[in-house]
Amino acid sequence: MALLINLPTDLLRTFITVVELGGHSKAGAALGRSQPAISLQIRRLEEMVKAQLLVQEGRIIQPTPAGEALLSYAREMVRTNDEAVNYFHRTDRSGVLRIGLPTDYAVAFLQNTLTGFMQENPAVELEIHCDLSRELHKKLRSEELDMIIATMNNPRLPYLSRSWVEQPIWACAESYVPDPDRPVPLGAHLEGCDYRSRMIDALDGAARRWRLVYSGPGISGLQNAVQNRLCVTALTRATLLPGMRELTEDEGFPRLEPLRIGLFYKHPRLTAAGLHLVSELVASLESVGSGVAKVSLG
Template sequence: MAALTNLPTDLLRTFIAVVELGGHSKAGALLGRSQPAISLQIRRLEELIRAPLLSQEGRTIQPTSAGEALLSYAREMIRINDEAVSYFHRSDKTGVLRIGLPTDYAVAFLQRAITRFSQENPDVELEVNCDLSRELHQHLRADDLDVIVAVMPNTRMPYLSRAWGEQPIWAAAEGFRNLAHRPVPLGAHPEGCDYRARMIQALDTAERRWRIVYTGPGISGLQNAVLNGLCVTALTKATMLPGMRALDEAEGFPPLEPLRVGLLYKHPRLSAAGLQLVSELVAGLDSVGASVRQVPT
């Protein structure tokens, strides 16, 4: 039997840091190593993988196709390694952890995981920021947030750990009457919301008139507006409430374009507390079902 190749976690950690921080110098500063030492570790990893992992265009470093494939494995291997270490170093879990959740997507099961984490780790201060997904991505890039769940504009995104699909559906109060000769009364989050864009796109394509009658940043306000019969909107099955019904194509409401939602974080900058929270969020996602997958497969 041929000997299996082991990928050392220190090499994988360096590789992740170079990609996510954008260079050997920044990775070295974070990991406490010189730039030549970082370059040597990357070369050693490339020897083990038997493929180039990084390419450079000007000052920009990007993973090669082999590097992209390795990156998903590396993130998961380092996450599991750090989760195991964190289990035996529980006293290290202190500090502030900044989490971003989208206003245009209901993440009830994630909120339960976050609440449970807070109760089990009283020395960790949680700061939860709800915003539009595009803003959350910007905050993560700027290091203003540590972990985010956000709708993804592209199938491949930096710092992506998990992705899953969501199918928005048209939602209305049970007593809603669809009057074809009148504009569709829409309820939506503010401009920039992915659900809002999908509703408008679908109605414009179907050549149905519409008007925004309710705008609000929170999911509960939008749900109440629907229940009160003020408007129709796009929700997911998880956010449909008793007293609501789904509208379909037979009533003049064309299918809405699916969404891709992701769990994203910068592993090199994450604390022990952040690593544990990510592991709990991943466990919550995996329990949802087959629609949730590691990225890429």
């Protein structure tokens, strides 16, 4: 029978905190321990897994390849532990929780998981910030937001908890008939939007002319423009409204490159309410999307 080793959650929590906060001193301050105590815990964990987990590059501490692999499991194990503890301490869920969402996801998530969370946790005040994904990542790093859902161009971005793939689709009004002799009338979010760049790349790659006729930051304005036949655009299926239809390759609209989306947060900075919401989001994502990747943790 193979020897089973139990990895203590306190060691895993220390490891996560060192990585996410960028050093032993900051981790010690966050966890209420001295720097030598933090170093000792990391050494104990390295002895248990028989691998070096951290390496210092200049003044920056980075996980080794083995550390990155362990980080994936550690985040999930600590999250599950905290979810179990929070189940018996539900009265501790209070305060303000700042969530960042890309504009096209705001509608779907607000109407489902976030709305349910607010109803079940009236003592928690949610602040929803909608922006371009690149801005959301910046705000998470600077701790202006507690958690974000955002697109990711790099599969190894920090603070990643879950990732999944979305396939954008071309959307138009039901009565819209494409004219191959005229430029495609495009509607898009502002410059820097991943959907916008994918539409332009796809049309340019197919040598299809286009012109931008609508640009705005909000999903509802873009949906309204599509429904009124002002433009065509790229959406997720969740944001395809009645009165719209999907445009096909046979109509001259090439397949759009898929997007990888991630759920990101700094575990050491989250309150009990935040950890509970992460669990709710993870459960929601796993229930609606087969493309949700449990292995893309880190």
